Amino acid sequence: MERHRHIGHLEEAETIGSASSIVPHKGKVILELIQYNATEHRMELKLPIETLISHLKPSVVNWINVDGLSDRTILARIGEHFNLHALLLEDVCSEHQPKVEEYDDYLFFTLKMLYQIKDGNIDYEQISFVLGRDFLLSFQEKEGDLFGTLRERIRLDQGRVRKKNADYLFYRLIDIIVDNYYNVLDAVGYQIEQIEDEIDKGDNFEFQKIQRIKKELIYLRKALYPLRDALSKLIKEESPFIDPSNERYFSDVYDHVVHLIDSMDTYKDLTSSLMDIHINTMNTRMNEVMKVLAVISTIFMPLTFIAGVYGMNFEHMPELEWKFGYLEVWILMIAIAGAMVLFFKHKKWF
Amino acid sequence: MERHRHIGHLEEAETIGSASSIVPHKGKVILELIQYNATEHRMELKLPIETLISHLKPSVVNWINVDGLSDRTILARIGEHFNLHALLLEDVCSEHQPKVEEYDDYLFFTLKMLYQIKDGNIDYEQISFVLGRDFLLSFQEKEGDLFGTLRERIRLDQGRVRKKNADYLFYRLIDIIVDNYYNVLDAVGYQIEQIEDEIDKGDNFEFQKIQRIKKELIYLRKALYPLRDALSKLIKEESPFIDPSNERYFSDVYDHVVHLIDSMDTYKDLTSSLMDIHINTMNTRMNEVMKVLAVISTIFMPLTFIAGVYGMNFEHMPELEWKFGYLEVWILMIAIAGAMVLFFKHKKWF
């Protein structure tokens, strides 16, 4: 279960120095600098912060990727260089819903990156972007991301990234993250299909799985709805940091998110339909068990009673001395059992 | 179950050539050209792409229908000729919700075409339209559509199609698709009626059917709600590609979709009402079974106990030697059984 990582006020916290209010982000901070334009490019990993800042230059797109948020002094140094607002740095480090915020010199955007882990669970990582006119900052909680292919394409100058500006790079990164949501949602869809197959086969232990899917959908909803709103705000506000010719790209990402939400809602409906089927199956079985019990009891209780009657030890029991008494009692008992069976047939109990 | 067919970026994918990210559309691509105005018309099927492009002319309505989306080079060639945006071509090929988008030189509209298959299931096909001033492109996933009658009417110059422009053709095609939704929804209504009849007759295996209807309604909702929104947007934005005198036609289609949604919601309510009836029927039966069990047990357990008592082998059991002991015990047992029956009558158990 996700826990709130809300850190109070960065600038204030630093002044007091009370480390306890800051959630420690494990792992080291790794700084990566990717610079490119149509003619040149440069990629450097694990740069010291001051070296990185000295390498920045205005004629290229400067993409600074920060993996790990544990070292506050590095964040503060970046904040100082790019003139980032104290609240923005706070938002980078504390958990937030996806949102967009426009500042005077840059645009702030934060969303969740989804990873699918082996056993069907989903892992979340918060990623924040700061888009300026010639730079893009990306802040990730952990090392490792989905952008390997894009780095390669920048290096080999494939596609249009190298020909475009920082806003297009920003779009491409968001698009990659959103595209990965499809994989996660398809996995959910696959699990639902599997459960449907199990139900068709008559297997019966699907309840825990349905609950797990429901839980995943609850968390997905939490990531997707505010992301849609943030993208919608981004498109409508016509930010100066995004070139009008690129706005259609963001609209496209928005459409994808709307489609994802729609699919998610469909899966939610299918899941509650599965719940209904599960509950109905259990009730049907309960009914069947009760019917077997009722049929057996109803047939054998009268017979056992009759046997009990002729097991009594009264001195004067005329039937006991009849020649065909035993035969007749058998006939009586078979007749009763037969009548009961006909009664249940009539009631359509089997 | 529907799977996401999201293909990543067409133009980028081509550059890399990684076919794996593109969902293969089976079947060949068939190009069809229909040209007409009030005085002349021309229909050609299975044209090569370059021939088709060379046949286009400005004085007529040019309807180019593309069946099958597997051949990217053809799509790219069409895109090049009509100056289609890369994202638009991507939308044509990947699965999307119904939506409308206005570009500088054309209007893009995509929706789902529904087919009813033999065993009551519904099949979906995505169809996309690009409406320009003197042309209409339609992209379908598979061969075969609902437009046979309309083609015939164009050929014979029936109705008003030949007198009107490409926007009216566009309306006619959408209207035909939406009209077909009525057939699909009527089939759902027919299934609900059938289940209601079964319930009236007292039959009891309707649960699977209810679930299937619910599932169909979930998918229909997915097709209809965004279609309504897309049509609403189309009407409100007063696109330059639609003649003001034709706007009322699109309003009419919009009304039909609203009516369809309304009927769908009614069917949804009826379906959950059926679910309630089903659950109530099961509970009623359970109650009945339990009552039979309780009645039989409550009557025969005391009787069997009494029989058991007089089956004991104590040496000193005075009743056993009474002359009418056996008769008296029968009287006692019948009295107990009678009292039980009266008790259950009083409780209204039967």
Place this chain on the structure above:
Amino acid sequence: MERHRHIGHLEEAETIGSASSIVPHKGKVILELIQYNATEHRMELKLPIETLISHLKPSVVNWINVDGLSDRTILARIGEHFNLHALLLEDVCSEHQPKVEEYDDYLFFTLKMLYQIKDGNIDYEQISFVLGRDFLLSFQEKEGDLFGTLRERIRLDQGRVRKKNADYLFYRLIDIIVDNYYNVLDAVGYQIEQIEDEIDKGDNFEFQKIQRIKKELIYLRKALYPLRDALSKLIKEESPFIDPSNERYFSDVYDHVVHLIDSMDTYKDLTSSLMDIHINTMNTRMNEVMKVLAVISTIFMPLTFIAGVYGMNFEHMPELEWKFGYLEVWILMIAIAGAMVLFFKHKKWF
């Protein structure tokens, strides 16, 4: 269950002559003409269409009432005379949700007229109005309506109808239809009260009735919500066909519809409350049945076992030879039964 009567395109259908796509409206078409102003009036029933048209004159309110929609040529002739749009005629003949539409020369309004049938069911009839400056057309599916009293009032010059224009007549007709909804809803309320009385009396077969009420409310909702929206649109758009001094009348009808919707929602809540009571009653009874079963079993099973023990035929069973063995075993059995009863008392099972 209601079926979709969607007829495709009137004008197109006529051209082709494919009668199959048109739902046949049974019964003949009856034309009625009512003309009046403050000083004169004239009422004619079963007029031939051409006669009727020749009688129309500008100085009076011309109310043309069409009962039955089966004869397309008559409709087409009326459409031609009043310059009605093809889509409007189509809407008159096909089933639609209540809606309002403004054309250049007239206002189109369609809604449902409700009738209560003997056995508590509700019957629906679609009625459409076309309001011009000096005429009002009304199209009904069947003969027989709710306007008898109003016709009489026009004849006798009671109330204000004769002093006012066609828009006031239009208001009066709608108001009569909406007023009749109160009767229908009151009947639903009466049924709910009856079920509540049955529940208070402890009767138990109300489930089918609850379901029927729910179904009626589903259909009522379908009629009322779009009617509210249509009226709201009518009021807001300040149509030139409605005199500003009469707008308050339409607001009043709107208020009635809002009140009806509110009552309907209340009935819906009461109905699901009844469902809860029904389900709870069933569960309570099930519990009671199970308790009786458990109590009887728990008391008699140990006793029957003890009787069974002393019915065994072992040669060496000392108790059997005790002088007071039989008495003692009775004491034991009564003690066990008493302990069980105390146990159940403690558990508050009875």
Place this chain on the structure above:
Amino acid sequence: MERHRHIGHLEEAETIGSASSIVPHKGKVILELIQYNATEHRMELKLPIETLISHLKPSVVNWINVDGLSDRTILARIGEHFNLHALLLEDVCSEHQPKVEEYDDYLFFTLKMLYQIKDGNIDYEQISFVLGRDFLLSFQEKEGDLFGTLRERIRLDQGRVRKKNADYLFYRLIDIIVDNYYNVLDAVGYQIEQIEDEIDKGDNFEFQKIQRIKKELIYLRKALYPLRDALSKLIKEESPFIDPSNERYFSDVYDHVVHLIDSMDTYKDLTSSLMDIHINTMNTRMNEVMKVLAVISTIFMPLTFIAGVYGMNFEHMPELEWKFGYLEVWILMIAIAGAMVLFFKHKKWF
């Protein structure tokens, strides 16, 4: 249960004289006139209508309170004097949702007055206000209201009422009515607390009570939501009949109604939570009953079977002649019973 009192059209109904369409309001009509300004005041009860009208004067606030709506001629006379619209008089007499309506010369406001009756039920009375520049009309269905204290304050010149105009009087009356809603809602809250206490004590007959609370909340909702909307409209439209300096008072009443709605929603949630607890309690008990039944059956059925075996009368049954056969069978039976008990312990059935 509330019934619709919709009376058709007053002016029309009078013309025809069909009394049947008018709901008779029982009791006599009592007219009360209260006149005041900062320096003088006058209160008169049970005035004849003409006397009352002759007493009206422009320099004071004229509050005319009408208790009982049965005498149409009096209402018509008041309507005539104050130039009230026919639809307004109709709204006064027929049941309506709370609403506000502005006319040229006055403001119309109608809402429900709630009374708590002895046995926990709530009684509703509709009250309508007509606010003019120097007069306030109030129409009540029955004698007796909540305004006794206010009348006394006017008489003794306490608070600010005497210093202010008719709009402040109007505010005070509405405020008194809304304040009384708090009492009603607190009573509902008290009932919920009582049920919670009963549940904590383990008592079990709360179901009827929960249903009654739910029903009360359904009716409260019907009174409160439209009242909120009416007040919101009153504030936003900045009516000329309300002095801008007094608008904050109406905002305050609006806040109270919003708070009431919020509390009502909370109670609704608590009530459905109580329903869940009730259902769970019933299920838990059912489970317990079934466990007792299953445990007793499972222990005694095998034992009774064994006893039955050795009660058989076969000639050759070696065990019967064993010296310790009887003892051994007891040991066997105790062992089986013990094994069963351990099995149930393991299953955590008790």
Place this chain on the structure above:
Amino acid sequence: MERHRHIGHLEEAETIGSASSIVPHKGKVILELIQYNATEHRMELKLPIETLISHLKPSVVNWINVDGLSDRTILARIGEHFNLHALLLEDVCSEHQPKVEEYDDYLFFTLKMLYQIKDGNIDYEQISFVLGRDFLLSFQEKEGDLFGTLRERIRLDQGRVRKKNADYLFYRLIDIIVDNYYNVLDAVGYQIEQIEDEIDKGDNFEFQKIQRIKKELIYLRKALYPLRDALSKLIKEESPFIDPSNERYFSDVYDHVVHLIDSMDTYKDLTSSLMDIHINTMNTRMNEVMKVLAVISTIFMPLTFIAGVYGMNFEHMPELEWKFGYLEVWILMIAIAGAMVLFFKHKKWF
């Protein structure tokens, strides 16, 4: 359970002096004055009201904190000095939803302060703020608050509070209150996790806990939703009492509240998911119990019947005299029991 503390009209109530309509706030009233600017500061506790007012001066931020609302004369004196509206003082003393209201000379803001009490319950305290140009009033119901650290920071001149104006102080106080909501919500999250762990372990008494969490979430909702709306209103209206440069801080608090609401909704979904699991667990156990009962009954009832048959005392029962009769009957009984076991295996009952 919370009770409505609605006090009627302060100014009116004072005039009459009817103390009964005023809810008594226990404890004494403690007045605290904190004055500061960048260069100086002064903190005084338990000042008499007149002394406090005489200490106020324009060159500093004057924060007056009132703990306890029981002494109306003190409140009236403060109201008189700061020219507070009578309705505002009423709102301070009566319970209200969070809201913001702008007056000519100050801004009024009221919200709930949450405290977590030992046994997992949540306590609420209403706190109201009045923000003027150089003063901030805060009214609390009880002594003790969350602002200790902030007071210390003002004293030691840490952070930016001393450099800023009263609006920043106002922000800091609200922010501290909202931050404390995270603790409360985390505690709820922790309880949900605990229940999930219990479920995984197979323990079964979680129902009461789920209900308690649901109840807490109902009350949290009541505090958070109107708080969000009040903050949204505060931001949008661009109050003159808040410096534009500080508006981003209020946006940040707003974002936190939105995030809190989102987490709360997630917890609500998880809670109803837990309810489903609980209900399913109970049903599964019921099924298991019934199966054990049915299996045991179905196996032993026929066997007991057979034993009963051969316990009958008929004179002519040939089987009894067979040499291997006893053995054969055992074989028969074992065969029947075995067949039953196979039957249940086939039915997958165990």
